[in-house]
Amino acid sequence: GAGVSQSPRYKVAKRGQDVALRCDPISGHVSLFWYQQALGQGPEFLTYFQNEAQLDKSGLPSDRFFAERPEGSVSTLKIQRTQQEDSAVYLCASSPGTGYGYTFGSGTRLTVV
C-alpha cells in the first residue's frame, strides 16, 4: 500500500489479557519502529528493526512486551498480561533506512479495562 497500515485501530482488553498489534510498513522500507504515545505526550521509542533483525529493544517497558518481524516486512507487537498502564496509542513507523524521515501509521489505541 501507499502508507503504513496498522490494525486494529482500536482494541479494548481486559486486564490480564494478551493482545497482538499488527503493522504493515511501506513496501521496501528496511527500517521499522514501534513507538508508544500516552495521552498528552509525544511518542516514546519502543523498538527498532532493520529488515528481520531486531537491533534495539531498549524501549520495551517490561518483558511482557515482545515484537517480531520474521520476514522483514509485517511486524507484530505483542503484549502479554496487559495492565492498565499499558493503555496508550501504539504507533508503527517505517523508513527506507537510517537518516530518512519516518512515515507513521495511524496507530492502534489500546485501552485496558
Added chain:
Amino acid sequence: TQLLEQSPQFLSIQEGENLTVYCNSSSVFSSLQWYRQEPGEGPVLLVTVVTGGEVKKLKRLTFQFGDARKDSSLHITAAQPGDTGLYLCAGADDYKLSFGAGTTVTVRA
C-alpha cells in the same frame, strides 16, 4: 521522559495571525525533525534540519535550527484553520527519535 522541551504547551490564535513554537534540548542531535499530528492519526513529517543555523521554508512555515544544534523553532505566518494540530519536534540520534511533548495549536476562523 521527554528529552526535548516544547513551548508553549497550548496556543490558540485567530486566523491570519503569526505564531512561533519552540523546541529546546540540553543534548546535541544529528538532526531535528518537525511533525504535525492530527487527532486519531500518526505524526506526519514536515521537515528535517541538519546543519546548525539552518533555515528551511515550507510555504508559510519557517523552521530554524540553532547554531549549537540543540534548539529549534517553527514559525507560521498568516495561520489558517488547516494549520490546527499537535506540532512535535524530534531529535534524531542515529536511527532513534526522541520526541518532545508537543504544542497543541488551534487556529480559530
